């Protein structure tokens with residue numbers, strides 16, 4: 533399910549079946565000219581990845597808007613803010629939370645996160661329409677859905 | 685001075701544009717019934733929307749195999765390439781069957797023989813939904829209707845798939 537009107541209407545009718553949250557962690561910045569392009573590229577492909585992952589496991593997962601933060605922000609403080617999201621989410625019967633990201637700085641804070649980090653190494657492709665990139669998405673979606681299923 | 689000149693030009697430009705848009709919108713209103721009739725995107729497509737899925741008919745076996753292809757999907761705001769998926773096989777009467785892998789319960793992707801304890805069935809990992817090979821939902825599992833079936837045709841020995849329909853309406 534996506535956090536969109538049509539899907540949410542379905543969700544409300546079938547809550548007991550949907551127990552897993554997909555919340556991508558996306559850094560944002562406009563400082564450092566030489567890095568912006570890379571971060572925005574990562575943002576783009578993480579969005580594609582998360583949407584494809586949702587499609588694979590649509591009936592049991594809800595892909596909510598990405599948790600967005602300033603790249604340089606203090607991660608422990610961000611975790612506190614993230615917990616307010618999680619508290620809200622858990623008003624509903626969600627049992628599993630997954631946070632896909634390309635931002636490896638979360639790795640060090642993994643233990644304090646209010647859910648499961650899925651850190652993906654970035655792939656550099658010229659063209660997101662390319663066969664190569666589609667293959668990358670496809671393989672990663674399959675592997676990550678397998679990982680998620682192992683929690684069910 | 686050149687600044688002033690520019691401003692005038694810009695305003696003129698805006699005026700032109702706005703008039704243009706208004707005119708265009710009016711034309712759009714007048715034309716819309718006609719457009720509905722001729723625009724292929726808005727037409728409920730029965731045929732003509734088949735895609736070559738890259739599978740030769742001779743390579744279709746009795747075992748369901750996954751195929752993927754892309755179609756251009758246009759909705760109100762976006763145009764995008766969407767990946768379509770199907771399981772293709774020949775049934776006992778040697779007829780080609782192409783089933784949508786989208787579970788009819790809540791939409792996860794099913795896989796053929798995805799559960800070791802249920803060979804010869806489609807399996808949905810989300811809530812253990814199951815379907816027989818012909819797509820019929822198995823009672824006692826969450827799905828309440830069969831897997832949808834793609835309309836298909838064969839051209840030059842290649843398989844073409846169209847839209848997926850609930851079973852019985854194809």
Ligand code: FES
Pocket residue numbers: 549591592787788789790791792808809810811812813814826827
């Ligand atoms: S989505 Fe397939 S069994 Fe629920």
